[in-house]
Amino acid sequence: xxxxxxxxxxxxxxxxxxxxxxxxxxxxxxxxxxxxxxxxxxxxxxxxxxxxxxxxxxxxxxxxxxxxxxxxxxxxxxxxxxxxxxxxxxxxxxxxxxxxxxxxxxxxxxxxxxxxxx
Amino acid sequence: xxxxxxxxxxxxxxxxxxxxxxxxxxxxxxxxxxxxxxxxxxxxxxxxxxxxxxxxxxxxxxxxxxxxxxxxxxxxxxxxxxxxxxxxxxxxxxxxxxxxxxxxxxxxxxxxxxxxxxxxxxxxxxxxxxxxxxxxxxxxxxxxxxxxxxxxxxxx
Amino acid sequence: xxxxxxxxxxxxxxxxxxxxxxxxxxxxxxxxxxxxxxxxxxxxxxxxxxxxxxxxxxxxxxxxxxxxxxxxxxxxxxxxxxxxxxxxxxxxxxxxxxxxxxxxxxxxxxxxxxxxxxxxxxxxxxxxxxxxxxxxxxxxxxxxxxxxxxxxxxxxxxxxxxxxxxxxxxxxxxxxxxxxxxxxxxxxxxxxxxxxxxxxxxxxxxxxxxxxxxxxxxxxxxxxxxxxxxxxxxxxxxxxxxxxxxxxxxxxxxxxxxxxxxxxxxxxxxxxxxxxxxxxxxxxxxxxxxxxxxxxxxxxxxxxxxxxxxxxxxxxxxxxxxxxxxxxxxxxxxxxxxxxxxxxxxxxxxxxxxxxxxxxxxxxxxxxxxxxxxxxxxxxxxxxxxxxxxxxxxxxxxxxxxxxxxxxxxxxxxxxxxxxxxxxxxxxxxxxxxxxxxxxxxxxxxxxxxxxxxxxxxxxxxxxxxxxxxxxxxxxxxxxxxxxxxxxxxxxxxxxxxxxxxxxxxxxxxxxxxxxxxxxxxxxxxxxxxxxxxxxxxxxxxxxxxxxxxxxxxxxxxxxxxxxxxxxxxxxxxxxxxxxxxxxxxxxxxxxxxxxxxxxxxxxxxxxxxxxxxxxxxxxxxxxxxxxxxxxxxxxxxxxxxxxxxxxxxxxxxxxxxxxxxxxxxxxxxxxxxxxxxxxxxxxxxxxxxxxxxxxxxxxxxxxxxx
Numbered sequence: 001x002x003x004x005x006x007x008x009x010x011x012x013x014x015x016x017x018x019x020x021x022x023x024x025x026x027x028x029x030x031x032x033x034x035x036x037x038x039x040x041x042x043x044x045x046x047x048x049x050x051x052x053x054x055x056x057x058x059x060x061x062x063x064x065x066x067x068x069x070x071x072x073x074x075x076x077x078x079x080x081x082x083x084x085x086x087x088x089x090x091x092x093x094x095x096x097x098x099x100x101x102x103x104x105x106x107x108x109x110x111x112x113x114x115x116x117x118x
Numbered sequence: 119x120x121x122x123x124x125x126x127x128x129x130x131x132x133x134x135x136x137x138x139x140x141x142x143x144x145x146x147x148x149x150x151x152x153x154x155x156x157x158x159x160x161x162x163x164x165x166x167x168x169x170x171x172x173x174x175x176x177x178x179x180x181x182x183x184x185x186x187x188x189x190x191x192x193x194x195x196x197x198x199x200x201x202x203x204x205x206x207x208x209x210x211x212x213x214x215x216x217x218x219x220x221x222x223x224x225x226x227x228x229x230x231x232x233x234x235x236x237x238x239x240x241x242x243x244x245x246x247x248x249x250x251x252x253x254x255x256x257x258x259x260x261x262x263x264x265x266x267x268x269x270x271x272x273x274x
Numbered sequence: 275x276x277x278x279x280x281x282x283x284x285x286x287x288x289x290x291x292x293x294x295x296x297x298x299x300x301x302x303x304x305x306x307x308x309x310x311x312x313x314x315x316x317x318x319x320x321x322x323x324x325x326x327x328x329x330x331x332x333x334x335x336x337x338x339x340x341x342x343x344x345x346x347x348x349x350x351x352x353x354x355x356x357x358x359x360x361x362x363x364x365x366x367x368x369x370x371x372x373x374x375x376x377x378x379x380x381x382x383x384x385x386x387x388x389x390x391x392x393x394x395x396x397x398x399x400x401x402x403x404x405x406x407x408x409x410x411x412x413x414x415x416x417x418x419x420x421x422x423x424x425x426x427x428x429x430x431x432x433x434x435x436x437x438x439x440x441x442x443x444x445x446x447x448x449x450x451x452x453x454x455x456x457x458x459x460x461x462x463x464x465x466x467x468x469x470x471x472x473x474x475x476x477x478x479x480x481x482x483x484x485x486x487x488x489x490x491x492x493x494x495x496x497x498x499x500x501x502x503x504x505x506x507x508x509x510x511x512x513x514x515x516x517x518x519x520x521x522x523x524x525x526x527x528x529x530x531x532x533x534x535x536x537x538x539x540x541x542x543x544x545x546x547x548x549x550x551x552x553x554x555x556x557x558x559x560x561x562x563x564x565x566x567x568x569x570x571x572x573x574x575x576x577x578x579x580x581x582x583x584x585x586x587x588x589x590x591x592x593x594x595x596x597x598x599x600x601x602x603x604x605x606x607x608x609x610x611x612x613x614x615x616x617x618x619x620x621x622x623x624x625x626x627x628x629x630x631x632x633x634x635x636x637x638x639x640x641x642x643x644x645x646x647x648x649x650x651x652x653x654x655x656x657x658x659x660x661x662x663x664x665x666x667x668x669x670x671x672x673x674x675x676x677x678x679x680x681x682x683x684x685x686x687x688x689x690x691x692x693x694x695x696x697x698x699x700x701x702x703x704x705x706x707x708x709x710x711x712x713x714x715x716x717x718x719x720x721x722x723x724x725x726x727x728x729x730x731x732x733x734x735x736x737x738x739x740x741x742x743x744x745x746x747x748x749x750x751x752x753x754x755x756x757x758x759x760x761x762x763x764x765x766x767x768x769x770x771x772x773x774x775x776x777x778x779x780x781x782x783x784x785x786x787x788x789x790x791x792x793x794x795x796x797x798x799x800x801x802x803x804x805x806x807x808x809x810x811x812x813x814x815x816x817x818x819x820x821x822x823x824x825x826x827x828x829x830x831x832x833x834x835x836x837x838x839x840x841x842x843x844x845x846x847x848x849x850x851x852x853x854x855x856x857x858x859x860x861x862x863x864x865x866x867x868x869x870x871x872x873x874x875x876x877x878x879x880x881x882x883x884x885x886x887x888x889x890x891x892x893x894x895x896x897x898x899x900x901x902x903x904x905x906x907x908x909x910x911x912x913x914x915x916x917x918x919x920x921x922x923x924x925x926x927x928x929x930x931x932x933x934x935x936x937x938x939x940x941x942x943x944x945x946x947x948x949x950x951x952x953x954x955x956x957x958x959x960x961x962x963x964x965x966x967x968x969x970x971x972x973x974x975x976x977x978x979x980x981x
Binding site for chain 2: 604607608611858902903904943944945946947948949950952953954955958959960964965966967968
């Protein structure tokens with residue numbers, strides 16, 4: 001079962017996303033900020049990371065850079081809101097593979113994840 | 119509620135109060151327990167015997183004899199506390215003995231009439247005529263409602 | 275009208291909880307934002323709160339909340355980048371937003387759209403967001419950083435017009451194509467038209483370009499990677515790539531890519547004539563091969579957001595329903611009762627039977643269970659604790675608004691926000707604190723001119739402090755205002771018939787001031803729309819005593835007033851003194867007990883037909899609990915009596931009981947609505963022997979004596 005690490009500071013968003021992913025056969029782990037994501041990434045080695053951008057303690061952009069340092073092959077998809085174009089761009093340059101725009105459309109999340117990890 | 123009564127069969131817990139037989143719809147009855155040590159609560163209505171400990175829950179015990187002005191009510195080895203649930207609260211009712219659970223068809227239930235001695239007809243749902251006895255069906259919510267007039271009396 | 279939100283009840287619950295947290299963050303931070311110097315961390319926190327609300331509300335389909343938070347975010351983004359400045363007016367607007375957000379939140383709770391109109395507030399926000407454009411440009415003559423890219427020669431129309439042959443290859447690029455072809459790579463010409471939110475077009479284009487980088491070399495693209503970064507994009511992307519992949523697999527890759535409306539892939543054949551010719555070198559744009567850029571000029575930007583806020587600790591937490599916590603607390607209450615019961619049984623065994631190995635074993639196990647129960651109780655109590663911060667958060671804004679309205683200048687200082695209290699106590703204590711703070715601003719503190727006239731700083735001080743003290747929490751509200759005149763309270767008390775002239779004369783100043791806690795006493799001459807002095811002080815006292823707390827007042831004329839509120843750590847379990855009256859056992863909350871005295875019957879004296887005893891030179895009024903509860907006035911046969919001295923809000927009374935049973939932790943249980951309010955009884959508890967004991971309502975009894 002493919003593992004997805006869900007990173008978002010809003011429990012609500014995690015809950016919703018986790019539900020969608022579990023229902024579609026993914027194993028889901030959650031982190032509520034970049035720092036925790038980095039720790040969890042090293043422990044559970046997820047196949048893909050869904051990364052929110054605006055978070056306390058460590059933001060998504062920094063987390064992408066940090067995770068890429070430990071695993072250059074990490075597959076990270078940014079979750080952005082409208083108006084964060086610059087940050088998403090920086091994240092892509094830092095090694096994120098793709099991005100999804102909030103509010104999430106379930107099909108879009110699934111097709112994006114599927115494209116990378118099947 | 120009344121319409122429901124008229125149409126279908128319902129099961130009732132049947133118990134004695136003095137010389138009369140009363141029934142409570144089975145869904146309102148949680149359990150029937152033997153007599154307990156009752157802690158009197160000063161300054162309450164006289165039909166509130168006090169409170170008991172029901173597995174960690176403090177619940178009041180009503181004395182229906184006093185509420186309905188019936189004879190009897192002495193504590194014997196048959197005395198039981200019928201624990202009911204009304205509007206989310208658990209309440210005990212001290213009765214003279216619980217006989218059985220019976221199924222009463224809606225058609226044998228008649229609306230309350232003034233012939234009943236002692237009890238206000240407003241407390242009743244109806245009277246069931248069974249082969250060997252009359253069972254008075256109680257409207258629990260009304261029986262246990264704290265009537266406002268007596269509360270005012272308390273204050274004055 | 276129903277909202278038709280796209281979320282399950284469970285999801286909405288989490289959403290609402292989180293929303294409330296963000297509201298509180300905003301509430302607190304907005305006040306700080308106005309008061310403090312620019313603080314990047316603070317601004318980021320405010321931005322995050324608004325941003326997260328935006329994302330979540332859009333997800334559940336609460337479009338109006340998403341709209342408002344989006345508009346807020348635009349302004350907040352400029353604030354954090356210091357493109358606009360914080361003004362009092364702006365803070366007002368944000369507070370207005372917060373009020374609107376709460377209305378919108380309530381729409382979810384009620385599942386009904388309110389008639390709140392957001393147009394005005396959104397218009398105000400966009401006005402603020404625009405306010406920088408003019409000023410910043412005037413000062414620095416630089417275009418706004420976040421401004422949209424100005425379409426240049428690479429705009430969509432040109433791309434469209436020249437579609438099919440717009441990619442002019444430089445000499446090096448042609449060479450690269452040539453070289454690649456020799457090594458077996460095929461040059462493809464790819465054209466893509468996107469179907470994407472215009473705001474995200476640049477990133478989408480960029481990601482797409484990167485995706486091709488993974489299956490081949492991008493020789494040239496239009497727009498170029500540089501242009502994409504500068505947001506000079508349209509909805510089209512053209513490129514020439516060199517790849518070893520089949521045409522079909524390239525098409526397949528494109529099909530999998532998101533946001534693509536249509537595309538075209540064809541084999542590229544370099545124009546024969548120009549092959550190998552180094553023409554147009556100057557005219558051709560210098561292309562940067564699109565490769566993942568991890569370092570470079572943008573790393574600085576990345577570093578900006580890379581601050582690790584060490585101040586906040588990263589606790590591992592889970593969310594737990596309050597009901598579950600209440601349930602756990604009840605279960606622990608049961609255990610506490612059984613613990614007591616267990617020891618009673620053990621005692622009986624020891625006295626009535628020989629202690630054998632088995633009963634000794636039972637004894638040891640009981641001791642262990644008792645210890646575990648105590649620990650469990652402590653842990654669950656801790657789990658129910660919240661820092662008072664959650665409550666205090668809203669006060670700075672409240673004080674700010676109140677003082678503005680009253681024309682006063684107030685320096686509001688809060689300390690001890692980290693102090694923890696049981697959440698149900700926090701819920702109960704909110705209203706009393708609001709009332710006391712209002713009173714302090716309205717009546718305690720003087721107007722700036724008045725203060726200056728008596729030589730005080732024109733800015734009044736109002737302190738709210740929470741602290742842990744032994745088994746209690748003390749909350750203090752202190753102002754340096756005009757204080758309360760005991761003489762005025764005495765006169766008022768006499769006028770209202772609360773005390774006789776004689777009684778009033780005998781009261782100490784502190785006792786006199788404490789009269790304000792009695793109902794019906796008010797010394798205020800002018801009642802503002804906010805609060806009247808004294809009005810509601812009895813309510814404040816009742817609310818605090820209801821949760822087994824106590825309130826005390828100290829005031830010095832001209833110097834200020836201090837309220838001290840003593841609260842138990844938890845509501846459910848308290849320490850109590852068990853006493854017996856006839857057959858019955860009653861529990862008296864230990865927090866109210868000052869001392870117990872044993873007296874001779876003949877020590878009792880009479881004042882105005884009331885029983886009193888003299889303790890350390892002061893008359894202490896007595897209440898015989900037997901008389902209160904039994905109604906019987908039976909003359910006590912005993913020569914020796916036990917007096918439990920209780921104290922609340924500065925008033926002392928001696929409760930006469932038959933004997934003292936002991937001190938014990940008790941679990942408070944309600945008597946339920948069918949028993950109703952009982953004079954002198956606040957609830958019940960279950961004793962170790964399984965019987966029910968009633969808890970004495972000390973505050974109620976003291977009031978009875980006073981009246």
